Amino acid sequence: MTASIATNQTILVVGGGISGMTAALEAAECGKQVILVEKTPVLGGRTARLYRYFPKMCHPTCGLEINLRRIKQNRNIRLMTMTEVVSATGSRGNYSVTLKVAPRFVNENCTACGKCAEAVSAEVANPWNYGLDKMKAAYLPHNMAHPQRYVIDPSIVGTPEGEKAKAACPVGAVDLEMKEETVTLQVGVLVWATGWRPYDAAKIQPYGYGRFKNVITSLEFERLADPHGPTGGKILRPSDGKEAKNVAFIQCAGSRDENHLRHCSRICCMASLKQTQYVREAFGDEGKSTVYYIDIRAIDRFEDFYQNVQKDATVSFVKSKVARIAENAENGNPILHGVNTEGYQRYAVEHDLVVLAVGMEPEITGVKLPDDVILDSSNFIEGSKDQGMFGAGAAASPLDVNRAVQSATAASLRAIQVIRKTASTEAV
């Protein structure tokens, strides 16, 4: 099907994370027509899954809420959720984009009353907690979800569980006949705000992620600290549910490594510094964080954040890239082996829990892009040669929220310029 809603004056923003929301809003508030496409059922991207965010340690919901309100108020933005861009062809001012729209099985009539969730008993792994717990197969992704509309997991469609959900809905919003659709759009400019994904920690063989239960990623740690997470905000380790008071953070897990990601992911030093404060918040002086690092890169103006953490007596720093992790079979403690570069002492230290500060890689890997798109050596999007496509936020470079927003605003401005030029040539 070809949608007629878009023209070559339309800006297509791919990805509804903080960067995509920003890029869409900046252009829409300047009066441009924007289509915002998001792969998951909700806006917010990865930021929505953080517990707090540096530097001010506020909850991501505050920033999100403002942007969601702006989006709801704006008539120039057309939002498509559960929609994934699978390919794009064409050139500046004239792109043809193929979208795959997955069925939500719930239509616009949904009032988010939650009756369908009460009715079903089937459960699926919860992607918002990185699969650490389960959720009902009829669900609202999280409290802040926009759109506020439930989703029926495809696994129960065609089963009695699906029928239960349908029967429970007082407004007839559950539509189990929905099918996957393919949509082609013509647009003038593309902003890729597709963000990042964590590097697959299991590929870092000597660290034993996947083999040792108490070796987790920094993303999973965010969820452990979050009251909406699988442990209700308690830092409990996976093997035995014991409080993890002695936590090791391993920096550059998969980054700055020719065998994995070549680039420095830039945010993970700050993320670990931040997370040491989760440990302090949970256990006070009884908590203990140890950061194993090559060098601490507190990007840009965050050196003071680093200095404050250094003053915290519960946090210590070991200048060493950990060589390997073993497991104490009796108590499940991971044992870190390596050599401390400051003095060259060999160590073998036990901790309750190990957090791997995994790197960021572009989520775009795998999408078919036009030939003239320029990617850097790590697949981050620089843009197209003809300046008709732009990267924004973490799709363009490993950035924190603040810098992702700056990057998105810049991309949006460039997109507006392209639209203006296209419009003036057409007028001639």
Next chain:
Amino acid sequence: MTTANQAAIERYRNNFLKEVEANVEEGHMVKMCMQCGVCAGSCPLGPHWTHSPQKIFMMIRAGKRDEVLGSDSMFMCTSCYNCMVRCPRQLPITHIMHGLANYAHRLGLAPKGQPTRDFATLFWNNLSKKGRVNELMLTLQHYFRNGLVAGIKEAMAMQGIGLGMFKAKRINPMEIFGGHGVKDLKGFHAIIAKAKEIEDRKKGFTA
């Protein structure tokens, strides 16, 4: 007459990194090391020697020529490649370690009486004679390296293994009379001599 060592000191005065880059196999990669410590922590022999690869690379950059070329570490490397597969900068660590050992050996600076180095020398001398290893002689020479009494003691201790090897025809007692060799012994020696000549020329050793 100036020795190769004196010539090298003269030539690379105060710049040992340059000397290593020019003369040691894969020496140009030494400067890529970021001192992360993974190789040091990964080496199974780490606790048993003075200088881990990480230390050696730092010492090269710090100009510690005597300490590096006199170190026993390069000779302790078993080529397990643990360090090399994990190095985030993909330094060919194992090759550099062997390159350094070779360079120290040629300059006459390698540690004397270092057991793995002695064994390597013994092995090479044995092999290059006939083009085939005379395992019986190699074993005997190795056992008796510290004199008759120590040799007998060591041989007695290893008796079981020795007998097993005889039975399995892994060691032939007749090898005591010189042993077997390659068919074209003259040709073999010519090849070795030529190879040495090329290597000497490439590495700038005229002697």
